[in-house]
Amino acid sequence: MVTNSHPKVILIGGPPSSGKSTLARTIAARLGYGCISTDDIGVSARAMTTAESYPSLHSMDSSNHRDYFIDNSAEWLVEDMMRGHAELWPAIEAIIEEHTIGYASDPIVIEGMALWPERVAALEYPGIASFWLGMSTD
Secondary structure (H helix, E strand, O other): OOOOOOOOEEEEEOOOOOOHHHHHHHHHHHHOOEEEEHHHHHHHHHHHOOOOOOHHHHOOOOOOHHHHHHHOOHHHHHHHHHHHHHHHHHHHHHHHHHHHOOOOOOOEEEEOOOOOHHHHHOOOOOOEEEEEOOOOOO
C-alpha cells in the first residue's frame, strides 16, 4: 500500500549484473508499485524512431549482436552506449516527470544502466528516491 511517506518514483541504476532488476522488482512488489526497465523504454523508443533520427538507439539494428561486440573496440562500445543513453534520456525523464507531477497517479520503480548518477542528480521533481548499485571484485 502506497503511503505519503514513500517516494512516487524510485530510480535504481548500476552496472550490468549488479542486481538492479531483482532489487527493483522486490521493492515494487513490497510497495505495490509498477516497475519498468530502461531497457524496455529503449525498446519502445526504437519502435517509434528511425536510425536516421536517433542513430545511437539503432546502432545494432543492422548487425548481428555477436559481430557488433566482436568488431568494435571496448572504447567504441562504451562511447556508443553513452550516446544511446543520452538519446534515451528524454524518454526516461518524461516518464519520471509524468509519475511525479503529471497525470500518472501510480508510483513506479524504474531500473537500468541508463540512470546515470549525474542525470538523476540533476532532476528537480518532487518525490524521487534514487540508488546507484556498485559491484566489488572481492
